[in-house]
Amino acid sequence: MAELHDLTALEQGALIRSGEISAVELTQHYLERAARLPREYVDGAFAFLDPDAARRRAREVAAVGPVGDGASPLAGVPTAIKDLNLTRGVPTAFGSPAFADYVPEVSDGVTLAIEDAGMVSLGKTSTPEFGSPCYTEPEGRPAAVTPWDTSRMAGGSSGGAASAVAAGLVSVAQGSDGGGSIRIPAACCGLVGLKPTRGRISGFPMYGDPVGLATSGSIARTVADAAALLDVLAGRRAGDPAWAPEPSGTFLAAAGRDPGRLRIACFDTPVIADVEVDPEVLAAYDATTRLLSSLGHVVEDVPVPIPPEAVPVFETCWAVLTAMSTVPLSAAQAELVRPLTRWLGERGSAVSGPEFGLAIGQLRRFAGEALVALAPYDIVLTPTLATVPLPVGAIRDDADPAADFEAQKRFTPWTSAWNVTGMPAISLPLHQSAAGLPIGMMLAARPAEEELLLSLAAQLEAALPWQDRRPPLW
Numbered sequence: 294m295a296e297l298h299d300l301t302a303l304e305q306g307a308l309i310r311s312g313e314i315s316a317v318e319l320t321q322h323y324l325e326r327a328a329r330l331p332r333e334y335v336d337g338a339f340a341f342l343d344p345d346a347a348r349r350r351a352r353e354v355a356a357v358g359p360v361g362d363g364a365s366p367l368a369g370v371p372t373a374i375k376d377l378n379l380t381r382g383v384p385t386a387f388g389s390p391a392f393a394d395y396v397p398e399v400s401d402g403v404t405l406a407i408e409d410a411g412m413v414s415l416g417k418t419s420t421p422e423f424g425s426p427c428y429t430e431p432e433g434r435p436a437a438v439t440p441w442d443t444s445r446m447a448g449g450s451s452g453g454a455a456s457a458v459a460a461g462l463v464s465v466a467q468g469s470d471g472g473g474s475i476r477i478p479a480a481c482c483g484l485v486g487l488k489p490t491r492g493r494i495s496g497f498p499m500y501g502d503p504v505g506l507a508t509s510g511s512i513a514r515t516v517a518d519a520a521a522l523l524d525v526l527a528g529r530r531a532g533d534p535a536w537a538p539e540p541s542g543t544f545l546a547a548a549g550r551d552p553g554r555l556r557i558a559c560f561d562t563p564v565i566a567d568v569e570v571d572p573e574v575l576a577a578y579d580a581t582t583r584l585l586s587s588l589g590h591v592v593e594d595v596p597v598p599i600p601p602e603a604v605p606v607f608e609t610c611w612a613v614l615t616a617m618s619t620v621p622l623s624a625a626q627a628e629l630v631r632p633l634t635r636w637l638g639e640r641g642s643a644v645s646g647p648e649f650g651l652a653i654g655q656l657r658r659f660a661g662e663a664l665v666a667l668a669p670y671d672i673v674l675t676p677t678l679a680t681v682p683l684p685v686g687a688i689r690d691d692a693d694p695a696a697d698f699e700a701q702k703r704f705t706p707w708t709s710a711w712n713v714t715g716m717p718a719i720s721l722p723l724h725q726s727a728a729g730l731p732i733g734m735m736l737a738a739r740p741a742e743e744e745l746l747l748s749l750a751a752q753l754e755a756a757l758p759w760q761d762r763r764p765p766l767w
Contacts, residue, residue: 302464302518309369316369320351337437338457340376342416368411388420391626402497419453440764445682448478455482471507473708476720480677480733483722491715492537506712520544547744558595558670563706571680577724598663616641636694677733
């Protein structure tokens, strides 16, 4: 007989709406599961687990119940919030010892949206320092690992969120993505990872990314669950400087529509690094192009739409964004940050204001050229990662942060392209290696066309289902 954590988030929400279970019972189930599972799953997934607060919140939600026809289908469903997101009254360390004692007085728009939907947060999911690396190995804490092989990384920076979902500690979770930080851990953990289009989700109240690379998004086991969480998170707030056009309906409804016959651009040449791609990843990519063709889509090979000259410009912007986190630190806090953070912060601090402005403009021109080149196509396909999930510690190099950064680029040579263009992108767990490790494939769509992207993703899920795959110790 299936246990509650075997159910999708939407199935759990349906049971709550029918009265068959309560938010309290479901929350207690997940808390008991967290207490029962091996610590490498739990301690790496959560930066802060708060059972008492979760139970209180579940009782509040159960007392109100799903309200009205517009209530979220995820009302009452347990989740968790990334340690980068401000959460009032809850320790939020941004993955860094420098903020070990920080407790925000306000919540950000993502946290508020999750609360407004009636979801129950179990705590904060683990992230690397300031969300910068593509692995989740925060200083002084266990690494987030993929439940498919706990000696291997969960990816980053939303590694804790992905590890929690893949281990059945929550059914769906929010992540954030400035260079692949949702899609990378989704690929490592055998999950759906959805980065929406620029401006789809409010950056309230900090609006801290002047480049426009980062956004929150969904990590889930199914396309429908990811779409339902996007419905929770999406929407503009009065103070937003820019926003995406409203969708035609719910994203969940879009996941149930036939995408029609699409024109799909494909390339497997790495974008930001000169790296030899794992043969199993290339085989999975070729299998995906054949699957798309068999579904009636027109699949065409295209050149890489972003030139190599864009890479140093992106790196300049990335370094300045890191410096924006490190410059305000006190001397005592600065002593606590990791070598990679210090190196990137120093590199960003050396960039002048005019140089930064010129870099943003140049990056936007590269993005514009890529969008024009891809405009004839409905969807773009690439692999998500260059290899299967790597062993914990394989990338991190505190002795040589520059080598660490280059290794990250080799592991993730495609994901940041769609942060530059602002296009929505999704990683799907379509394939596995011979050893049973997840291999993700990434689809991207034109800006603001998440509905089409979700429709195609759901079609692929139906053609090559993955939901019944379970990692060891599930």
